[in-house]
Amino acid sequence: MRRVRYAVAMSLDGYIAGPNGEYDWIELDPDSAASFFKTFYAQFDTAVMGRKTFDQARGPVHGMRTLVFSRTLVAGDHQGVTVLGDEGIGHLTDLRAGEGKDIWLWGGGELFGSLVAAGLVDTVEVSVVPVILGGGVRLMAGYAGRVKLQLEKIDESLTGFVGLSYRVTN
Numbered sequence: 001m002r003r004v005r006y007a008v009a010m011s012l013d014g015y016i017a018g019p020n021g022e023y024d025w026i027e028l029d030p031d032s033a034a035s036f037f038k039t040f041y042a043q044f045d046t047a048v049m050g051r052k053t054f055d056q057a058r059g060p061v062h063g064m065r066t067l068v069f070s071r072t073l074v075a076g077d078h079q080g081v082t083v084l085g086d087e088g089i090g091h092l093t094d095l096r097a098g099e100g101k102d103i104w105l106w107g108g109g110e111l112f113g114s115l116v117a118a119g120l121v122d123t124v125e126v127s128v129v130p131v132i133l134g135g136g137v138r139l140m141a142g143y144a145g146r147v148k149l150q151l152e153k154i155d156e157s158l159t160g161f162v163g164l165s166y167r168v169t170n
Helices: 030-041 050-058 087-096 111-117
Strands: 006-013 015-017 044-050 063-068 074-077 081-084 103-104 123-129 149-155 162-168
Touching: 006 111, 030 087, 044 111, 050 063, 063 087, 063 103, 081 087, 087 111, 103 111
Parallel strands: 006 103, 006 123, 044 063, 044 103, 063 081
Antiparallel strands: 006 015, 074 081, 123 162, 149 162
């Protein structure tokens, strides 16, 4: 079975984007970023995002099948992505049960809340960026339940980022 991995950058105070969806606060060294993203992207063949993240991304994730969960966009193919409406949870359930690489849940605190409530998220992988934003898009939104996690790995980078990888246990 494929894993759905919620992998995001997060500010020290728990935001994955600024108040206007901005992510300019994630400062990466261009040389190390290229190497990091090449290795990171190679782990996945599918990226899943919500409509607000899609609005920021403005297109498909390079080299991955890209799915957008949206109640406002018309379902079907849009600029190299597949928009999923109400059938999204069932579609992701089928994908997760099939063959292939892991599935990257990219951004979207609301989508994360919906998918973890449906039991479809296997790991939460957060790169904590040394910045405090004071407001913005939360790591999780729209779900009032608890998500139990078990720590699997801690990585510390020379840039001050701390990577925390957890397995969802509930």
